[in-house]
Amino acid sequence: MAFRAFHLVNSTRLAQFTRQSSRQLARTASTSQCSPSFPCVDAHAARESRLKATSRTSSSTSSVHHSGSGPEPAYARPNPTSYNIYHHSKPLPLTYSSTPLLTFDIAYETWGTLSPKRDNVILLHTGLSASSHAAATSANPTDGWWQKFIGPGKALDTNNFFIICTNVLGGCYGSTGPSSINSETGRPYATTFPILSIFDMVRAQFCLLDHLGIEKLNASVGCSMGAMQSLAAGWLNPDRVGKIVSISGTARSSPSSVAMRYAQRSVLMADPNWRNGFYYDSLPPHTGMKLARQIATITYRSGPEWDQRFGRQVRPRPESEDPSSQRIPALCPDFLIETYLDHQGEQFCLKYDANSLIYISKAMDLFDMTLPALESLGLNPPPFSSSSLHTVPNQTSSHSKSHPPPLNPPPHLSDLARGLSPLAHIPTLVLGVQSDILFTVEQQREVADALRMAGNEGVSYYELGGVWGHDTFLIDVLNVGGAIRGFLS
Amino acid sequence: MAFRAFHLVNSTRLAQFTRQSSRQLARTASTSQCSPSFPCVDAHAARESRLKATSRTSSSTSSVHHSGSGPEPAYARPNPTSYNIYHHSKPLPLTYSSTPLLTFDIAYETWGTLSPKRDNVILLHTGLSASSHAAATSANPTDGWWQKFIGPGKALDTNNFFIICTNVLGGCYGSTGPSSINSETGRPYATTFPILSIFDMVRAQFCLLDHLGIEKLNASVGCSMGAMQSLAAGWLNPDRVGKIVSISGTARSSPSSVAMRYAQRSVLMADPNWRNGFYYDSLPPHTGMKLARQIATITYRSGPEWDQRFGRQVRPRPESEDPSSQRIPALCPDFLIETYLDHQGEQFCLKYDANSLIYISKAMDLFDMTLPALESLGLNPPPFSSSSLHTVPNQTSSHSKSHPPPLNPPPHLSDLARGLSPLAHIPTLVLGVQSDILFTVEQQREVADALRMAGNEGVSYYELGGVWGHDTFLIDVLNVGGAIRGFLS
Incomplete structure (x- = not known):
């Protein structure tokens, strides 16, 4: 705290004030009531003005992204020379829409070398707002959002693996989303874009894999929303996913x-x-x-x-302020x-x-892999024997024995175990962070517990400490990276 | 989840689609793209229209609260017949302003009977947005915000105590605040109102106590922000506060x-x-x-x-919707x-x-009772012997021994103990809730630890479970009420 002491000043002044007439007091107070200023609010208006000016300039001197005359924020200047675009020209069925998406683009980047058998592929799923630029490439040498985790000898080791990262369907970094032009109307979809599911996003990714001739992934890896996709990839295509990495994600979004x-x-x-x-x-x-x-x-x-x-x-304090003057909180x-x-x-x-x-x-929000929720969407997992539902997991291959599933699991956990049954045979790393308030550690335990109850004997469960919360997956190269590297090796 | 299954439908339709020409597909999709509606956004505009209509009506048919022609929200219709108003006509020095508040009003209500010696008074402090109406009165028989905690035989027992609750300085329910008329200008203060501190609010309350001839409080009781005031009351006037109750508060606002x-x-x-x-x-x-x-x-x-x-x-689903139709998430x-x-x-x-x-x-946000913070505001606690700083508390009178202060306290805890030294001789109940994410249980322990380190041998520390979080103090009559009742008896 560096606010200055007024109270001592006040005590002295108060004595003076009591000797002044109320008229004098009024004058004193009035002088101090200069018009208040709010730079944090003015910033919004200033930004608006800057954008308007840019808008006028760009519409008079150059073509703009969309058909209108709006300004050009960063995302509205796609740069297809820095990433690849796969154009899918067949309809994509959607979870929540009676009509499919007629065509779509998926932007993607790759690192490492595809093996002759095409069996060394890692599909990396992003968080909500990330682009396909997970790490530097020759086409775009700037650092990516997971720069420290991708490269020779790193967690996703480009000496061994061919890594693919896409901009998610619905995004704005080269893949089709609400800001894309709807070819039917020549205008951006805006909110005529259909509601998407995590499953839709993953189906679009597998269209890209089909196009690249990749039959089976070595691993599906994701953090945050990417962890949802990573699980969904295994669920939709259990025979095409070798391993799953789910970091700070969930299989069932919580109300909080x-x-x-x-x-x-x-x-x-x-x-x-x-x-x-x-x-x-x-x-x-x-x-x-x-x-x-x-x-x-x-x-x-x-x-x-x-x-x-x-x-x-x-x-x-700003340099313009007299450092000896009283500092008033803003x-x-x-x-x-x-x-x-x-x-x-x-x-x-x-x-x-x-x-x-x-x-x-x-x-x-809509993501929920409990069986009733999946069934209500027409997403029916392959038949499985109820005897494969374990209430006590086989822990021989589990890295962590600290959180065995409850002996009397709550109904939603059993529902989740039944929903996740297609993943019973896919080795899965579940990693969570105790300080994460968005995807709480209870949700990480839930995923690990449900997988074990579904009969998955290859669940590796890590729970990290530290203070970085949900962002740990972007920061903690040592522990997050180490867990992934160990699991994939 | 009750969203309907589109996927099965889609699978069938997809087969049809592949037999259709892209022109037909385009037509199908186009039909489904009706203009999207957003009732949650429209609600803002509708509210605006209602307020405008009310504004026109009230300005043409009746006088309005302020000098302008604005609408009249609930708080702008003060009803002084339902509460008492104390008008203080002398200047009140303020923590962060070089000029005092020239005059101010404090709205208050009371319950129970003042004893002849005026020694049975409980000053109840409110949370951020509460009025003085903590419980029903003859003047205002509607339930108050702490209805279940005030009355004969209740936590604040009106058979024994005379309870006073004020609307806080800065509030809008009868006490002077930014919406009050500045007598100098004849206009509402708005943001010419001075920045307030919790200490300012408490000083205003003690002006009321002076006016009522109450020399010493039996107890200063508060929850949430009221707990801050409750501690500040004992700090500013250690000889005038018999006991302190601090529920789900803090002595030092955390960055979160x-x-x-x-x-x-x-x-x-x-x-x-x-x-x-x-x-x-x-x-x-x-x-x-x-x-x-x-x-x-x-x-x-x-x-x-x-x-x-x-x-x-x-x-x-709204009744207007066909229950057999597909439900699309909004x-x-x-x-x-x-x-x-x-x-x-x-x-x-x-x-x-x-x-x-x-x-x-x-x-x-500004509330911070660590000694350096207090000193920077010219708020100097009375001298105290550093030998009275205990690193291991005297727990003989402590209800909870589960959280002794650390043997090697962090610097801010020692600073807090030094800041709280004026409270060393005031028995204090500190009550926290494990599920509280706003005033975390760590902060409750901090207050209890610091008080004990300051030499306070009368700290009662309760830590409640349950799922109600910060609102527990409004809900859990049994445990919160019981702890208060026991402490005050």
Whole structure:
């Protein structure tokens, strides 16, 4: 804390005040009431003005991404020379829509060398807002979102494996999503885009694998939403997935994670610029995106990390301020934790398409691999013997014996075990983090327990400590990377 | 989950589709792309229209609260016949302002009978948004916010105690706050209102106690922000407070709680209706208030409660929908957890003044009773012997021995113990809830540890289980009420 002491000053002044007339007091107070300023609010208007100026410039001097005259946020300038695009020209059936997606594109990048037998492939699934650029390539040498985990001798070892990462269906980094042009109308889909499921995203990925002639994956690997996809890949194609890695994911979204994502969608959709999703001809809902990202950022780390990293420190005073003057707390960001959230929101708000965020976030909410939920979607797992449902797991091949499944599992856990039965024969690494508040460690145990109850004798369960919360999978190369490398070797 | 199965339908249709020409496909898809509707977004516009209509009506037919022609939300219709108002006509020095608050009002209500010696008084402090109406009175027979805890034989026993509850300084239910008229200007203060501290709020309460001729409190009792005030009351006036009850509070706001409140203030201040706080002549930022309350509501309960209460259930289908038709998930609320948050936000958004929320929420962020923080504000505790700092507490009078303070306390804990030294001789009940994500149980232990390290041998520490999170203090009459009743008896 670096706020200055007013109280001592006040004590002295109070004595003076009591000797003043109320008229004098009124004058004193009035002088101090200058018009308040709110730079954190002004920032929204300033951003709007900048975008408007860019919009005018780009529409008068060059062609723009969409058919309209809107500005060009980063995601709206696709650069197909930096990634590959697979165009699928046949209809893709969708979980929640009576009509299929007629055609679609999937952007992807690869690392390592495909073996002659095409049997060394790792399909890497991304989190919500990531692109296919997981690591540097010759076409795009900038660092990727999982740079430290991909390369020779790294967790995903390019000396051994051929790694494929896609931009997810529904995304905005080269794959078809709400910001893509609907060929029927010549306009962006916007919110006429169909509701997606995690299963839809994975089916689209397997269309790409078919195109590449890859019959079976060595492993399906994913973190966060990617972990959902990783499980779904094994479920949809149990004979085409050799191993599964599920890091900080879930097989059944919890109401608290739905709540966190709902709060983000709400602030985004309330932004007047959102216009029911039809903003591609005008300014994007940048303020809503910033506010949504601030909320998301709260869920990505942990209280203990902020205690260590920020504590109760306040931002440095601007040089324009007299360092000896009294510092008055602001209603705009003052504590470092506030400026951190503000910065994270500001950095993100023009990097990602708002509708992609809404659709993919909803797909995460809808994800539920319990048998009744799968059946209600017409997703029927292959028949399996109920005798294969174990209430006590075979732990001979389990790395962690600290969390055996309950002897009397709650109904949803049994339902989940029955839902996950197609994965009974796929060795699976489940890794969770104790400080994760978005995909809690209880949910990691749930996945591991359900797999074991389904008869899976190849479950490796790791539970990491540390303070990095959900973001651990982006940071903890030593432990997350080590677990993956060990599991895949 | 009650979403209908599309996949089976799709499989059949897909076969048909492959026999159709792409032109036919295009037509099919086009038909299904009706204009999407978003009732959760339309609700904001509808509320705006209702408020505008009310505004026109009230300005043409009756006088309005403020000098402007704005609408009248509930808080803007003060009803002084249902509570008492104490008007303080002398300046109140403020922690963060060089000028005092020249005059102020404090709204208050009482229960029970003041003893002839005036020694049976309990000062009850509220959470952020509560009014003085903690329980029914003859003037206002509706239930109060702590109805089940106040009355004959209840936790705050009106057979023994005279209970006073105030609307906090900065609030909007009768006490002076940003929505009050500044007598100098004849206009609402809005954001010319000075930044408040928890200490300022408590000083205003003690002005009321002086006015009522109450020299010493039997107890200072508070939950959530009220627990902060309860500790601050003992700190400012150690000789005037007999006992302290601190429930689900803290002595030092954590960065994670600052983050949660910052997210709320951000969405509120980004509402175009907020107008830098000068909205009293126009429409209030009702959308921002709804969004802020949704975020707050997430922090008031817990994931385990939502698991039990809502699980993954979706809202019932409207009667207008054909129950045999396919149910498509909506981007607006669909899961019960979403409709719950939506409802909580909608109920609150016109009940409380946005600026009061911003100012009081900020005061909570600023609260820090570590000695360096207090000293930086000129708040110097009375001298005390450093030998009274215990690293191992005297536990003879402690109800809980499960969490002794650490033998090697971190620096901030020692700083907190030194800051809390004025409370060394005030018996204190510290009660926390394990499922509380806003004021975590670690923070409750911190308060108890610091008090014991400061030499307080009368610390009673209770840690409750259960799934109700921060809201436990409003719900768990048996355990919270029982602990208070036992401590005060």
